[in-house]
Amino acid sequence: MALLHRATLRPTKLELLTGWLPGRGWYDGPAGVDVMRVAGYRFDDPAGAVGIETLLVRAGDGPIHQVPLTYRGAPLDGADRWLIGTIEHSALGRRWVYDACGDPVYAAALAAAILAGTGQAEEYFEVDGVREQRPPMMVIDSSGADDADLPQVGTPRQVVDADPALIVADAVELAVVRRLDRGTSSAGAALTGTWEGQPTPVPLAYAARR
Template sequence: MALIHRATIVPTKIDLLRQWVPLQPWATGIDVGTLEVVDAYRFDDPDGEVGLESHLLRAADGTILHVPLTYRSAPLPGAETALITTMEHSVLGTRHVHDAAHDPVYLATLLRTVLTGGTQATFEYAEPGPERTVTALVHGTGQADADVPDVHAPSVDTRGTDTVVDVGTAALTLHHVPLDDPADRHALVGTWAGRAHPAVLATAVLHGTEHGG
């Protein structure tokens, strides 16, 4: 469950994404002169401390981009280069926005979701009012009884439009341009408005296995 506050945020998420995404190596060759919001989905942090949100954006050339971020009350220790900016949240105060590829909480949650067939978090609103229509639905392709290894300090590399993260026990690949075919592998797949056929948003391979299973 993701607790949603009806808050004012400065800068807005789309404003910070429009500034940050064009600077990323995985966006090279994509026309990111404009970025429009398609939707977003969230995961639960079991400890309730870190906001885990992945954004789906449409670039000027029509490419859909998948951009996971995390929100923290303080900078992630030892990950200064992953800090994108700070934003002021009218309820939660100063939030430190990070590239989720460097955040162990996000990586552990993504790996668990992929391997155990988990889904995105459901929304619960802290204050009364209209609820947002959610079109982005994601799930892992694994099984509920799967073993989930621990995540160690991440090693992050860019390969084309992918970010590959080695977490010691597994390799996680974030597909910033979603793929069409999940093939025979552990994956996070999703649909959203305008996308009825599941797209691959991330994949996981356990070290020492051929297909991650």
Template sequence: MAVIHDTTLKPTKLELLTEWLPSRPWYRGGPEAPVLTRSGGFRLDDPEGEVGIEFMVATDTSTPEPTAYLVPLTYRGAPLEAAEHALVGTMEHGVLGRRWVYDGAHDPVLVAELLSLIEGRVPAHSQSIDGALDPEVIRSCTTATFTLDGFAPEPADDQEGTRVPVPRGMVLHLHRILNPVPENPPLCPEGAYGHVARGWQDPQGAPLTAVFVTLRSA
């Protein structure tokens, strides 16, 4: 089980994202740097206990209409091989030392655990409470179990988000721009074989819910 340490991070996660987000094709901000707040999310466990996995909601309030971004991140104690292009940055952790922070769509550990979550084989964990599960995460799946031996993700970004091809002719769609859905959303979005949804808070503290990820045919 991952341990959440109450310690310092230099730079902070939001400071790293302030530099990184404007480089993404799905970024909706203006010419000025984003002004980010941490608005919610959840974590997954790496079975090997080596990689931190977090799905963060970061809200940019620099524009008249705030934008909530889904940012899946992985935290590693050493560089991920052949993933320099996916590096968000490095930070110094007060307990663990230097950590390499990656866009999680490129990390095979995150992709494998995300599929396991969709399939219902692993639970989601609280973003900030050590050892606690997150009962607010909603998931569904209508397809068979995936086998990912030797799988290396090759995601593609565009203005709509990130698509990660996975085995059996499927694609994970990471909805980088979170669009709120009505209360009691359908179990699975139309045309999808699975999904993950969760709530977060807008800058005024109002609760919102969105679909974070869908699993669809390629």
């Protein structure tokens, strides 16, 4: 479950991505154009410490890109390469925002979603002490959901910032599709998604045992 706050963010997530995306080698869209959200989904952190959100975004008439993010209350040691920036959150204070492909908490959550079918987090707002569920912006599904023997992911040994992004751990290799219009495929079980205007499932990520 993801408990969301009705809060002010400075800068906003999309403002942060507008400045960051054009510097990625896998980005294929206009620079200097505001990024717009198309859809998104979240995973749960079992420890409840890290926010895990994946945004599907587009700049202008460019293609849709998938950008997984993690939100932390303190810097992640050794992850400066993956830091996108910081956000001032009116309810939670300063949050460090990372490209989640470099965050081990995301790697474990993604592997669980694909190989064990844990799915996406249900999203709630708390209003006057009452929790109200927010309808999902998209639906995800996994072809590996019947595999209950989930390997321990641990800290990835290698992360390749490409399209797809590759996350290599001792027991599993993950591939995260960045640009969603290319029909990218990879080995292993697949995570797919559908959203408004996209009724046909689109591959989002893959997981293969090592």
